[in-house]
Amino acid sequence: MPSWGLTRRGKCSPSAPTMSGLLPPVLEEKQASPVQSTTNVSTIGHGHGDSEPGGPVPAISIEHLPEGPLRSARRDSRSASYSSSNVVVVPRDLSLSKPVTSIAKQQQILEKLPPPSHWKAPHPSEPLGRVQQIIFNLLCLTSFGDSSLDSVWAAMCLEEAGDESLWVEGTRRMYGRLSNLLVVAGLLLVSSAVFVTTVPPRAAMINYTLRGPYICILGSFALLLGGIIVGSALLLVVGKAQPCWSKEVLCANRFHVYCTLIMLSYPFFSTAMGTLLLTFGLLSAVWCAEDRAIQGACVIVLVLPVSMAVLFGVSCATASAGSRLRKAYGALGGQSAS
Template sequence: MCTMRASAAPVSARDLHPKSKLQREDDVLTRYPMPRHWEDPELNRPFGRLNRIVFNLLCLTSIGHTGLKRVWGAIKLEQEGDDSVWSGGIERICDRLNNMLLVAGLLLTTSAAFITTTPPRASTVNYTLRGPYICILGSFGLLIGGIIVASVCVLVLGKIRPYWCETVLYGNRFNVYSTMILISYPLFAIGLAAVLLAFGALTAVWCAEDPGVQRAAVLLLCLPIAMAILFAIVCATHTVQPQDTQSPVCRDQVSTTCRLRKDESLA
């Protein structure tokens, strides 16, 4: 009596290691190269380095990356039937814009209170003077513009489709810059408005006659500047340490694969 041993179905590494979103984007980028007007500006052209810095800055402030590779990969993955990367990217951008809208609303309320009220004690803080009042008015106007543009961006991005994004919003170099400037405008406007509002309030304190409040204002100004300097130092002194890039889960999956292959060979 002869017995036949059924061989187990081979288990590939792909079954045990599903690709992440970044890996799927990298794969689709190799199959579909980006158009020339999507790529970073060349450094060998006039003002090439400046153009590269501006382009990367706009990409960072609009989509959260220093280039458009992730957007192109998300569009091509959606065309192949995988819309998870595209949906996740749009959701992240909308969440960031909604957070900026929340901050802008708080700043708008503060600036409106300064504009429409008189200081309770002019000897401590007097924001009705010409300099502080102009700064607060400028902040108020920038906040209104930033809120309008951010609201429109949220409404449009919520309904945008990848094909229309590829052919219209990123159809040529001019459209690429225009789209990134449009999405980045709320960040720049609200950030500049916050700086103007803070400068107007500090100027109102410095123009008053209370030395204690003036010293406290200097301290409040130094704290965020110190945080920015600290962050810059951390980024500038960062060094990549050699380490094992494989997580424990990956090591367990690799050992499982080796064990299954060994069982197949014995069978």
């Protein structure tokens, strides 16, 4: 019988001599079989060995096999091994799917479960309806950071359905707003306390011990202290409030909704009023003094923040932008209100 061996091109040839004695016993055993000699050492895939799951798949050479069932089986086995090792099939639905945003979640829940009437702003046709609507939107803006309660209602409904992402995000946002207000109120409280308890070093430049300025600074101290107390209490309540309890107790009817909005808005209004009183007290103390240079500087210092507020108002008045959430179900809300 002719001996099988490896040629220079890596093909099996009966004329090639056997390298007995120069190869390890394992390779000699592989060369002794014609079927084993047709297997190349090139592999497809990644791994540490053939015995491990997910290891390299041998690329079987079928060039020297005759046409028949054996060659067909080798070809099918090689195709199946290659496809199972390297081809990753991605479902069409998964590859084309898009992440669901919070706006989309709110839109879906508001289309299925619109908020009740006492969660919405009063209709303009009611007595003083326009004024009530402005007050309601202002309270919502200062308490939750939105001009309506639609996002709060959607978060509660989604939490009851098993998705608490919007409720957790809203709670975190409320925590951040209250924490920032408490930081600002604390700094202003310290400043007002300094002016209340100390004597001005130069009364000719600024004299805040006069009756008018002192009353303003003292009122600022009181408002800021009350805002810090209420804000700290709200932090504890917000952290423990559950959606079901909030919907059934804090927002049971129109009266409860207004009470909740006023409580959540109190730290903002107290901080704002305390800041205005402190500013007015210091400005009045300067104007009661006799130094004209300090009075002119105070005018410039007062004009700068007022001009920023005017610029913001002009920017908002000259351009309009509707909420995506309101556009999504605005028609549905109008039909339910009518």
